[in-house]
Amino acid sequence: MRSDIVIIGGGPAGLAAAVAAAKYDPSLDIMILERDAELGGILNQCIHNGFGLHTFNEELTGPEYAERFEAQLPDLGIKFMLNTMVLDVASSSVTAVNSDQGLFNIECGAVILCMGCRERPRGALNIPGLRPAGVFTAGTAQRLVNIEGYMPGKEVVILGSGDIGLIMARRMTLEGAKVKAVCELMPYSGGLKRNIVQCLDDFGIPLFLSHTVIDIKGKERVTSVVIAEVDSNSKPIPGTEEEITCDTLLLSCGLIPENELSRAAGIKINPSTNGPVVNESFETSIKGIFACGNVLHVHDLVDYVSEESARAGISAAKYVKSSSFGEDCSVIEIKAGTGVRYTVPSFIRLGEIDDNVTVRFRSGNVYKNSYVDVLFDGEQKYHRRKQIITPGEMEQVILKKEDLEKAAGEITVAITES
Amino acid sequence: MNNSYDIVIIGAGVSGSAIARELSRYDCKVLVIEKDEDVCCGSSKANSGLVHAGYDAKPGTLKAKMNIRGNELMTALASDLDIPFKRIGSLVVCTDESRRSGIDELYERGIANGVHDMQILSASEVKELEPNISDNAVCALYAPTAGIICPFRLNIAMAECACQNGVEFVFNSPVISIDRIDEGFCVKTSAKTYTCSVVVNAAGCHADDIHNMVSSRKLHITPRRGDYLLLDRSCDGFVKHIIFPQPTDLGKGILVTPTVHGNTIIGPTAIDNDSKDEAPATSEGIAKVIEGSSRNVKGLPLKQVITSFSGLRSHEDGGDFIMEEVFDCPGFFDCAGIESPGLTACPAIGEYMAGLVADKLSLRLKSDWNGICHDVVKPFELPPEDREKLIREHPEYGRIICRCETITEGEIIDSIRRPLGAVSLDGVKRRTRAGMGRCQGGFCSPRVMEIISRETGISLDQVTKNGGSSKIVYGRTKDEI
Numbered sequence: 001m002r003s004d005i006v007i008i009g010g011g012p013a014g015l016a017a018a019v020a021a022a023k024y025d026p027s028l029d030i031m032i033l034e035r036d037a038e039l040g041g042i043l044n045q046c047i048h049n050g051f052g053l054h055t056f057n058e059e060l061t062g063p064e065y066a067e068r069f070e071a072q073l074p075d076l077g078i079k080f081m082l083n084t085m086v087l088d089v090a091s092s093s094v095t096a097v098n099s100d101q102g103l104f105n106i107e108c109g110a111v112i113l114c115m116g117c118r119e120r121p122r123g124a125l126n127i128p129g130l131r132p133a134g135v136f137t138a139g140t141a142q143r144l145v146n147i148e149g150y151m152p153g154k155e156v157v158i159l160g161s162g163d164i165g166l167i168m169a170r171r172m173t174l175e176g177a178k179v180k181a182v183c184e185l186m187p188y189s190g191g192l193k194r195n196i197v198q199c200l201d202d203f204g205i206p207l208f209l210s211h212t213v214i215d216i217k218g219k220e221r222v223t224s225v226v227i228a229e230v231d232s233n234s235k236p237i238p239g240t241e242e243e244i245t246c247d248t249l250l251l252s253c254g255l256i257p258e259n260e261l262s263r264a265a266g267i268k269i270n271p272s273t274n275g276p277v278v279n280e281s282f283e284t285s286i287k288g289i290f291a292c293g294n295v296l297h298v299h300d301l302v303d304y305v306s307e308e309s310a311r312a313g314i315s316a317a318k319y320v321k322s323s324s325f326g327e328d329c330s331v332i333e334i335k336a337g338t339g340v341r342y343t344v345p346s347f348i349r350l351g352e353i354d355d356n357v358t359v360r361f362r363s364g365n366v367y368k369n370s371y372v373d374v375l376f377d378g379e380q381k382y383h384r385r386k387q388i389i390t391p392g393e394m395e396q397v398i399l400k401k402e403d404l405e406k407a408a409g410e411i412t413v414a415i416t417e418s
Numbered sequence: 419m420n421n422s423y424d425i426v427i428i429g430a431g432v433s434g435s436a437i438a439r440e441l442s443r444y445d446c447k448v449l450v451i452e453k454d455e456d457v458c459c460g461s462s463k464a465n466s467g468l469v470h471a472g473y474d475a476k477p478g479t480l481k482a483k484m485n486i487r488g489n490e491l492m493t494a495l496a497s498d499l500d501i502p503f504k505r506i507g508s509l510v511v512c513t514d515e516s517r518r519s520g521i522d523e524l525y526e527r528g529i530a531n532g533v534h535d536m537q538i539l540s541a542s543e544v545k546e547l548e549p550n551i552s553d554n555a556v557c558a559l560y561a562p563t564a565g566i567i568c569p570f571r572l573n574i575a576m577a578e579c580a581c582q583n584g585v586e587f588v589f590n591s592p593v594i595s596i597d598r599i600d601e602g603f604c605v606k607t608s609a610k611t612y613t614c615s616v617v618v619n620a621a622g623c624h625a626d627d628i629h630n631m632v633s634s635r636k637l638h639i640t641p642r643r644g645d646y647l648l649l650d651r652s653c654d655g656f657v658k659h660i661i662f663p664q665p666t667d668l669g670k671g672i673l674v675t676p677t678v679h680g681n682t683i684i685g686p687t688a689i690d691n692d693s694k695d696e697a698p699a700t701s702e703g704i705a706k707v708i709e710g711s712s713r714n715v716k717g718l719p720l721k722q723v724i725t726s727f728s729g730l731r732s733h734e735d736g737g738d739f740i741m742e743e744v745f746d747c748p749g750f751f752d753c754a755g756i757e758s759p760g761l762t763a764c765p766a767i768g769e770y771m772a773g774l775v776a777d778k779l780s781l782r783l784k785s786d787w788n789g790i791c792h793d794v795v796k797p798f799e800l801p802p803e804d805r806e807k808l809i810r811e812h813p814e815y816g817r818i819i820c821r822c823e824t825i826t827e828g829e830i831i832d833s834i835r836r837p838l839g840a841v842s843l844d845g846v847k848r849r850t851r852a853g854m855g856r857c858q859g860g861f862c863s864p865r866v867m868e869i870i871s872r873e874t875g876i877s878l879d880q881v882t883k884n885g886g887s888s889k890i891v892y893g894r895t896k897d898e899i
Contacts, residue, residue: 035818035821083817085818085821085824087824097809097816097818098816098817099809099813099814099815099816099817100813100816101816102805102806102809102810102816103802103805103806103809118856118857118860118861119857119860121724121725121856121857121858121859121860122725122858123648123723123724123725123726123727123858124723124724124725124858126647126701126704126723126726128698128699128700128701128703128704129698129699130696130697130698131727132883132888133882133883133884133888133889133890134890137860139860140859140860140861140863140864143864144864144891145895147864148864148868148878148891149894149895149896150878150879150891150892150893150894150895151891151892151893151894151895151897152890152891152892153892154892175895175896214701215698216698217698219695219696220882220883220884220885220886220887220888221887221888221889236701247892260652260822260856263652
């Protein structure tokens, strides 16, 4: 088997990358490999609205958003295989398995990694206590409720204020469960402000910041959890314990990009994002392998995933079509300065930019009335005031092409407090 | 009467299952009674997964004898029953010059017990074997006969083998009382009552409760908890041997070892536990595991922890295994106090206990005993041609359900349909590893639930995590509308 571009994952990133690459050059043979039984990825279980405000100027549900892309596949001649699991990736070949073909190889011109992310499980959080049924990650509970149509529980405590946890607080409430508390270890929420308002405040669900779960009780099924306030080192404060009767604990404590294939391929990983290190074209450290969406870094809005993935798709198309792609070696490094956890991209190759470059980043803390600064070789070029910057919301700066062309070796993105 | 047996074994952990398999060689009617929903639900499911060399136990004790014999038998047993087993060797590392003599003592004890091929290595030799060893390492006892094994497969395979040779099993059946009747016993469980000539007590942490039902000389077992952390397979190769600290009065200490499946495990603690059935991990326990393991190795990638768990050892006050006919209750055999090195010892425990029972009942060997058993077929461990053929004939072996461990629908179906098949999510996990990977079942558990529901004919809301009332979902959404 042979394809010009093989895309691993048919969620929002894979779909947007495929559509953009096909539109860029309709002659390309593009194949999406999807491990699930349908395209759309996690969007299929996101039946709430709020998707597409940036991309389509309307509020769509997750499945509707995915459908906008899926509907374009036949006309663009994009092929896909479902129930197909990729086992191995190299720059010019992908090994996968499914029921029809068994184990097979696809030779290809370029690969785009769009595997998305997974949720941090209980075990990775070192929560003490017993191991009864009734402890779910928020996304697993979301699948059970929205896809399978089953109730994971009736009395719920949620640990972590990530967006899926907030969305599930509302969903469980609408389905008749009682959500008793949302606990967040940090003194700020890990989710979007609009989700705090629409999913917790509107339903009177209490959010306890600087709180964690210190015990899970119940031998067979959860019977209660004990929560406690934590100090500035995230250590529980004795005397603040409170036992809450419940049958279910949902976890929304962070997402981890699924880079096992990337690591096995030898792709360089950024320890801050757990995603590949990429350049302006979303190309990884291995030529011809591109990455976009949540496998690259965890996004807050799917619209940004689509935008970024479209760029990755076009870059892969250019790579396949042009032997000189990436030959210009004039490289600018982008560094994460004070208050900035990481930037995507990490490098800009001047020869490959035909427009402004959007640099996305997340902060390591909450900053009020502060500035996003961009320094070109130590010299301040951009200085923008922001009312609030939080780790839960992705930030961006747009670097103008003409400014980049004048830059020398290094750009730093930093947050300065006023 | 079909509730009548020659032998009733109480407990389907490694001891009970090993004894059942050994007794299945003989012409006799055997029943195994288990309180939980599956085999391998107590101490056997939550331990270090080690086959010890045998230098720890005091010479002359049953622990020492059973350890050595169990270690010897393990190679053939693992081969017959298709159990993942690797003799990777163990290192007891001395990090304190003043305690160097303790390593010599261990070596001497190993010799006395009959351990082969041990060596005392210098700091540089240890470093060469294990680059991530602590810089404080002074010397180490190296025992190449120590190994790692899959504790689940060991337990399950012995039970499956016993089952295929005619041993019956009942589950969800806690024993309530044992009464002596003419020529034997009447064993009452929460579900049914059974009669038998011989009872074998392999009830793990509850072995004292069972023993004390029939004997005036009381046993007392303390459940002693061990907390563990399991690291992702991405850490494979961090250590290559089983790395122990020097033992103290409190036990063998916190070890670091690869598992047969390429994870790295650290633990256990040794903390007396209130309950015999509930082993809650505590933050203090987890902290002790981290602190203890980092004393022997450096730079342990603790960010890669994918789960923590705790197991219970059944520590009897006397400190040794108790494997004998109870003096004031003829026909009642104890196999109690089976704490470490119980997993290592289980093939020897089976052999020894079955020997005692066979003598008692003058049992005769069968001519048609089959000691061979195969694990669930794993397509990704097959040669390419065999795998292609398997997927062509059974497409379900091409459908991946567990992404993290690459487990197919075919393997999950097999784990449910085979003798003593899985009935719960944890049962499938222990037989196939589906849900044991880095996402801990986040993606696959709803799909495994569907397969269990379909294969066993129960509705999805009746599927449990591990039997009893451990149901995973509470009925349909909008049920009450």
